[in-house]
Amino acid sequence: MTTIQDVARHAAVSVSTVSNVLNGRTDRMRAETLARVEASIQALQFRPSKLAQQLKTGQTPLLGLLVPSMANPMYGYIAREIESVAQERFGFRLLIGSTYRDREKESAFFEDLLAHGVRRVIVISSLADERHFESAVERGMAVVSYDRGATPGKPSKVGHVMPDNFEAARLATQHLIDKDHRRLAFATVAGMTMSRSAKIDGFFAAAEAAGLRASAQVLDGGALNEYGDSVIAEVGRATALQIAGLPEHPTGIVALNDLMALGLMAGLREAGLGVPEDVSVVGIDGLFLATLSNPMLTTVQLPVREMARAMVERVMQHPGEASEDEREQVFTGVQLIERESVAPPPAASQPRIARRTKPEKAAP
Amino acid sequence: MTTIQDVARHAAVSVSTVSNVLNGRTDRMRAETLARVEASIQALQFRPSKLAQQLKTGQTPLLGLLVPSMANPMYGYIAREIESVAQERFGFRLLIGSTYRDREKESAFFEDLLAHGVRRVIVISSLADERHFESAVERGMAVVSYDRGATPGKPSKVGHVMPDNFEAARLATQHLIDKDHRRLAFATVAGMTMSRSAKIDGFFAAAEAAGLRASAQVLDGGALNEYGDSVIAEVGRATALQIAGLPEHPTGIVALNDLMALGLMAGLREAGLGVPEDVSVVGIDGLFLATLSNPMLTTVQLPVREMARAMVERVMQHPGEASEDEREQVFTGVQLIERESVAPPPAASQPRIARRTKPEKAAP
DNA sequence: CTGAAAGCGCTAACAT
């Protein structure tokens, strides 16, 4: 490995001169010297060791990213967006880790990041409390958390970025109501998180406004196993069976997210229920996969790129630069994308204008 | 940040003693001293800086992982498996990067890894030549490459791990033949890679053996755009339209991978062709998503976990430890998973025993 | 059994 010393020797200058050109302080030397140093750097294929730089400056161009599971396409999608912003705008690389929504694993990851000198972290977690990262913040880390708000009352140094989950679920539910569905359900998994409860609130708000509160219910398909998120679709499948068994089963289902919706559709089909003839389903997320299902999934698109950009910018700014009220950023740009998984319920007494839902193109 | 000095002072010993306990050389001290040091470490919440350790030892517990795109569920799946082996068995974290199959981006990523002191990297790339990582190997990196063999004739220091692509495609094709399909096609994207050509070879080998070579063809749905892999499904969709337009269109399609198969099914449906009534489709990969489609996708499952484990173990072993003939590792554990996307062709003259394809459970 | 000291590769005062 070639070092700054080698370059200095090769260019017949001192290490500090080389360091100066490395750090753009080129005004402090003759053009001729600069040229010579640059030539030597080229000739020797010299790359300054970030390790040594970090040790000295305390800064490492690495962004920590903590996701529940890399195998979940939604997180893959978010991660990719985060990566490109971090790389293109700040020259940072990603140090990633799956946590399977486990507190121990999250803490361990934070410890490692700290030890690696990483000072900025984006966390996608739904864990109830975030004390473990509050403490990281205290130790000098900039952290922003996705999809969960600050704990009310407790002022936090952790930044929060999230979609308008309430509105997303409300929109989805309203769409079902507009199609004359009267028996509504929200399909979720075991365990309550902030984003899940916001969605449930949105669901009930829409139902309430339409006077359908009494026939609206929340269905819990069960817990995620060790494998974390890729099995969420399996929970959807289980929920479908549950639905099929209900005496007067709901006809309009809002799913926690697209993966769950996809599982739901598969399960409904297995149970002999047609989508959308018997049951309508709408997802939340806007994954490109929703475009591939049969029927194509009607869903609420979340502004993933915008959120990714916001998270990166937020975590990159100098600590303490954000004012208190900026600590929580809610992205309202959610929109319904009508595809094929929603239709009026089978026995709809007064069918509306049969607006044919046209398939539409691509997504992410 | 608390340092080893702080601990030494707190425990009233020298830094080297602390270092000794950190590195398990506890035999060199009195139990009492050890206890005192450990107590101090606890009390001060001391975590040795990996940065400093690395600078000294030249080793960093980070594994570089280069994928075409994190948004591609297949790579998300592989990445997760790699991560868990790396973490659980070796205590390594992942430094990840998407390259969109671009040589420049790959090289840039390698440079950064080197600068960060990362000495081991797993590359999932399909680029024709791998000279850019040969040079990294020369600079002391251990690299293993997924899904491409060594360039014949050119001895390489790069390790290679891959599934038996030939056999995977052959199995898929044979399955179609067994179901009496006579007009076969292999659906791929623009650009030839080693794994793609192995699959095509397997496809033709099966066709040949059944005397169907003349009616077997390769369909190229076009190029991937900047977004890389998540649009592969769109290419599948385009291919479907192309198929529908063919005079005597093929009835049995083997797709390059599951994502493409999913897009193919969506496109076929748009074109008014039923799957599997009119056209049968089989994928390759074994993604859990194949379990969610309608009809559920029949596919060839690749031994992802085994390959992930092999790659990590390979890249972790001491450089030069592998013998020449181990340089290339082909995983033959591929197997067909029958689901619903394959049936005899519409005009099958002599229908076989109507073996009902049963839906089956889960996957990844 | 424990401590002193020499770096790892780089940065940034401080000299010259």
Next chain:
DNA sequence: ATGTTAGCGCTTTCAG
């Protein structure tokens, strides 16, 4: 305009 030097936090001989 360029060189000298003191560390960043840790590991590791080598002495006591």
